Each structure stands twice: as structure tokens, then as C-alpha cells.
Amino acid sequence: MKLKGWKELTPGAVILEAGNAVEFKTGSWRAFKPIWKQENCIQCLFCWLYCPDMAVKVKDGKRADFDYDYCKGCGICALECPGKKGEKAIVMVEEGK
Amino acid sequence: MSKVVAATGNEAVANALRQVNPDVCAAYPITPQTDMMQRFSSYVSDGQVKTELILVESEHSAMSACIGASAAGGRVATATCGPGLALMWEMLFVASGTRLPIVMPVVNRALSAPLNIHGDHSDAMGARDSGWIHLWSENAQEAYDNTIQAFRIAEHMDIRLPVMVCLDGFIISHSIERMEYLEDDEVKKFVGEYKPLNPLLDLEHPKSMGPLILPDLYHEFKRAQHEVMTKVKDVVLNVAEEFEILSGRRYGLFEAYRLDDAEIALVILNSAAGTSKDVVDEFRKGGIKAGLLKPRLFRPFPYEEVAQALKHLKAICVLDRADSFGGYGPLFMEISSALYPLKERPIMINKIYGLGGRDFLPQHAEQVLSELAEITKTGKFKIIKEYIGVRE
Numbered sequence: 001m002k003l004k005g006w007k008e009l010t011p012g013a014v015i016l017e018a019g020n021a022v023e024f025k026t027g028s029w030r031a032f033k034p035i036w037k038q039e040n041c042i043q044c045l046f047c048w049l050y051c052p053d054m055a056v057k058v059k060d061g062k063r064a065d066f067d068y069d070y071c072k073g074c075g076i077c078a079l080e081c082p083g084k085k086g087e088k089a090i091v092m093v094e095e096g097k
Numbered sequence: 098m099s100k101v102v103a104a105t106g107n108e109a110v111a112n113a114l115r116q117v118n119p120d121v122c123a124a125y126p127i128t129p130q131t132d133m134m135q136r137f138s139s140y141v142s143d144g145q146v147k148t149e150l151i152l153v154e155s156e157h158s159a160m161s162a163c164i165g166a167s168a169a170g171g172r173v174a175t176a177t178c179g180p181g182l183a184l185m186w187e188m189l190f191v192a193s194g195t196r197l198p199i200v201m202p203v204v205n206r207a208l209s210a211p212l213n214i215h216g217d218h219s220d221a222m223g224a225r226d227s228g229w230i231h232l233w234s235e236n237a238q239e240a241y242d243n244t245i246q247a248f249r250i251a252e253h254m255d256i257r258l259p260v261m262v263c264l265d266g267f268i269i270s271h272s273i274e275r276m277e278y279l280e281d282d283e284v285k286k287f288v289g290e291y292k293p294l295n296p297l298l299d300l301e302h303p304k305s306m307g308p309l310i311l312p313d314l315y316h317e318f319k320r321a322q323h324e325v326m327t328k329v330k331d332v333v334l335n336v337a338e339e340f341e342i343l344s345g346r347r348y349g350l351f352e353a354y355r356l357d358d359a360e361i362a363l364v365i366l367n368s369a370a371g372t373s374k375d376v377v378d379e380f381r382k383g384g385i386k387a388g389l390l391k392p393r394l395f396r397p398f399p400y401e402e403v404a405q406a407l408k409h410l411k412a413i414c415v416l417d418r419a420d421s422f423g424g425y426g427p428l429f430m431e432i433s434s435a436l437y438p439l440k441e442r443p444i445m446i447n448k449i450y451g452l453g454g455r456d457f458l459p460q461h462a463e464q465v466l467s468e469l470a471e472i473t474k475t476g477k478f479k480i481i482k483e484y485i486g487v488r489e
Binding site: 003004005006007009010011012013014015016017018019020 | 196294302303314320
């Protein structure tokens with residue numbers, strides 16, 4: 001991306017394009033990655049509800065996979081996941097392993 | 098049509114704010130500004146203005162609320178002084194960096210410690226680098242006129258920067274003078290209808306303000322802010338020209354008093370310039386070519402114009418009502434910077450006077466002018482920076 005010169009900036013650093021956070025892919029911050037194990041998922045959608053970003057995708061009312069472009073690996077989803085019969089549907093694994 | 102009145106500086110500025118009728122005012126009381134905003138709050142209570150008055154718990158909050166209201170798209174004013182301005186410090190930079198045209202009279206007061214409520218310029222000089230435009234006022238009339246002009250300067254579409262209007266605490270804020278008010282409709286017409294730039298309340302165009310800007314862009318934003326400051330001088334002069342047509346009172350970037358053929362001169366801000374002009378007249382009667390320069394626009398500082406006005410002098414004394422401890426007085430530093438590019442410069446000395454409201458008397462101006470006259474004879478000075486009116 002070409003960075004703007006000082007003559008091209010909006011006065012007072014106002015961002016005129018609403019919703020441009022989508023352009024900033026924060027998934028690269030992640031140190032731990034959540035893995036969804038569909039076989040243990042009861043479709044409670046707690047993960048979707050608790051995700052502080054919008055990194056849990058839902059399709060046709062059902063849990064879909066993570067959007068790793070924006071998941072920062074905070075682990076809240078894994079913590080809140082009730083799982084099935086004592087087995088979590090979301091587990092955190094270290095990135096790069 | 099103007100109306101001749103007897104008014105204090107606070108009363109005059111409160112009346113200017115009433116005539117401008119801002120959308121929002123968030124203020125916190127602090128001596129000697131209290132009486133100004135108390136008067137203004139009476140206008141609000143009596144329905145003489147439509148201003149939304151927000152009573153806050155501190156000056157930091159006052160400026161924060163002003164920033165929010167200005168970002169939302171309103172015409173915004175507040176006022177403060179001394180320690181109140183110091184408490185606003187962080188938010189001053191947010192206001193200017195976000196390019197919000199807030200107008201703020203500053204009733205100059207000393208900073209603690211020791212605690213002191215009286216007039217000196219330590220407060221505004223502390224906010225020198227905050228990105229605000231500074232207008233300074235000798236008396237109630239100038240404070241009133243500058244306040245009205247400040248709205249036009251701040252809100253100019255090429256500028257969009259906050260403006261502070263400085264007037265001396267107690268000496269001007271609480272002393273009654275003869276002055277002239279413009280008619281309400283004249284002021285209303287002069288400042289015009291407020292035109293917001295990228296307001297948050299324009300719901301058709303959602304936007305985000307106050308973003309985090311990292312090293313990849315921050316430097317560029319500050320460069321852009323500097324560029325805006327380079328355009329301020331022309332706007333100040335154009336607004337002054339229009340104001341002269343309306344009021345008959347002429348304003349520039351500074352006042353040059355009997356300076357054209359002067360050999361020695363004082364450079365001095367605000368109320369003490371009035372006292373000094375009388376003394377300059379006395380010296381002129383005695384055959385000594387004395388003059389005076391009183392800055393009005395302090396930020397951005399008109400270096401080239403000031404240099405042109407002072408270059409022919411033999412000796413100058415810059416008088417500061419604030420000290421930069423371990424440095425020269427803040428005004429002296431500006432004048433030195435202005436004159437440095439000249440091949441031949443006047444001899445310059447710096448006197449610190451009137452801190453914490455200590456009276457600046459005609460004898461002080463006499464003492465300094467006599468010293469300058471002596472310097473022109475010998476070509477020598479004893480010390481650059483010195484306190485005057487101080488007990489040994």
C-alpha cells in the first residue's frame with residue numbers, strides 16, 4: 001500500500017470512510033490459534049456471541065469456521081465453549097507448531 | 098452603530114460571546130475568569146442566548162466537552178485562565194490536532210507555586226506550542242474585538258484551528274474602561290452562520306474522529322498542521338480589514354507605535370503596552386526617538402513582518418511577563434529569532450516584569466528606555482536578561 005503524503009491527508013485525521021477497520025487485518029497479531037472441532041460443537045453460538053471481534057462466522061444460523069484474518073487469538077471463545085461430554089469444541093494451539 | 102459603555106474586560110468578552118451566541122459552551126470557573134462565564138451563564142439562564150451550557154468538573158473536562166461538541170458540528174466557545182489552562186494542556190493539542198475551531202478567551206493568570214491569582218503570561222506561554230492561534234489584547238476593547246474576530250479566523254475553511262484570546266487578569270478583566278460595543282445584529286452578521294466541516298452528526302456520512310496514527314503517518318499530519326499555520330496571517334489580516342469597515346478600529350499582526358523613525362523601542366504584550374505608550378510619548382517630547390511594538394498575533398508568530406518593523410532600530414528591550422527559568426523570556430526568544438536573519442541587528446536586552454500581577458509602572462518603562470538610550474550612546478549593554486521592579 002502506498003502511504004499518503006502530507007498534502008493528501010484529511011484535516012484533523014478524520015476518517016471519512018466508515019467501516020474501514022475491515023482493511024486492517026489484525027489476525028497477524030495472533031500467538032495462539034483457535035481450532036474448531038465440529039464433532040464437539042452443540043451449535044450454542046456462545047463463541048459467536050463472546051468474540052470481541054467478528055472472527056466467528058455463522059452461515060445459515062449454523063457455526064461456520066473462524067475468520068483468521070481478524071482473530072487475534074484472545075481465547076475467549078475457547079474458554080466459554082461448553083463443548084460436548086467434557087470435550088471442548090474450540091481448542092487453542094500455539095501458532096507455528 | 099456602536100454603543101459607548103463603561104465595562105470591564107470580563108464583561109466585554111462575555112458580551113461578545115452573547116452576541117456570537119455559540120451552540121455549546123463548556124466551562125469551569127477559575128479566578129479571574131469566573132466573572133466572565135458567570136455573566137455568560139446568566140445570559141443562558143435569561144434566554145438571551147441559545148447556547149447549551151455544560152457545567153463540568155474540571156478544565157480538562159471543559160475542553161474535552163468542547164472538543165466533542167465541536168466535532169459533532171457546533172460553534173463552540175469556552176474560557177479559562179492560569180492553572181485552568183494548564184489543566185487543559187493535554188486537550189489543547191487534541192483540539193488543534195483535530196482541527197476544531199473552538200474560541201477561548203484566556204484571562205492571563207500566574208501559575209502556582211506559590212499560589213497566585215493575579216495577572217501574568219505564564220499560562221498562555223505554557224500553551225505556546227499547543228497548535229492554537231494566539232491573539233493578545235491590550236484592553237477591554239481589544240479583548241472584545243479580538244473575541245469577535247477569533248470566530249471568523251478559527252472557522253475560516255482554510256484554517257479550522259482553535260483560537261485563544263488573551264487579556265490580562267484583573268488589570269483588564271476587572272477594571273472598568275470606556276469602550277464601544279457593536280450592535281447585536283452587526284456581530285451576528287459579521288460572524289455569520291456556522292458552517293461545520295466533516296461533522297460527526299452528519300448521519301448520512303458516518304465517519305471516525307481521533308484515530309491512532311502511528312509513525313508511518315503522524316509526521317505527515319504534523320507537517321500538514323504546520324502548513325495551516327502558514328495561512329493564518331493572511332486570514333487574520335483579511336478579517337481585520339472587514340472588522341475595520343464595521344467598527345472603524347484597525348487591527349494588524351502587531352501594533353507599531355511611533356516606530357517608523359524610532360532609534361530605541363520596547364516590545365511588550367497586552368496591558369503594559371498601554372502604560373509604555375504614554376512613556377514613549379514623554380521620551381518623544383524630550384527629543385528621544387522612542388517607539389513600541391505590541392504583538393497581537395503571537396501564534397503563528399509573524400517573524401518577517403516583525404523583523405521589518407524592528408530592523409532599523411539601534412536598541413530594543415523585550416519585556417516579558419513570564420519567565421522561562423534557565424532561558425530568556427518567551428517573547429525575547431521570538432524577537433531574537435525574528436531578527437537573527439538580518440545582517441545588521443539592533444542590540445537586544447530582555448527584562449522580566451510584573452510576575453504574579455506585580456504592577457508595571459511608568460517608571461519601569463522610563464528606566465528601560467533610559468537604559469536603551471544609554472546603550473545607543475556606548476554600544477554596550479551590561480546584561481541580557483534581568484528582572485525589573487524587584488526588591489533586592
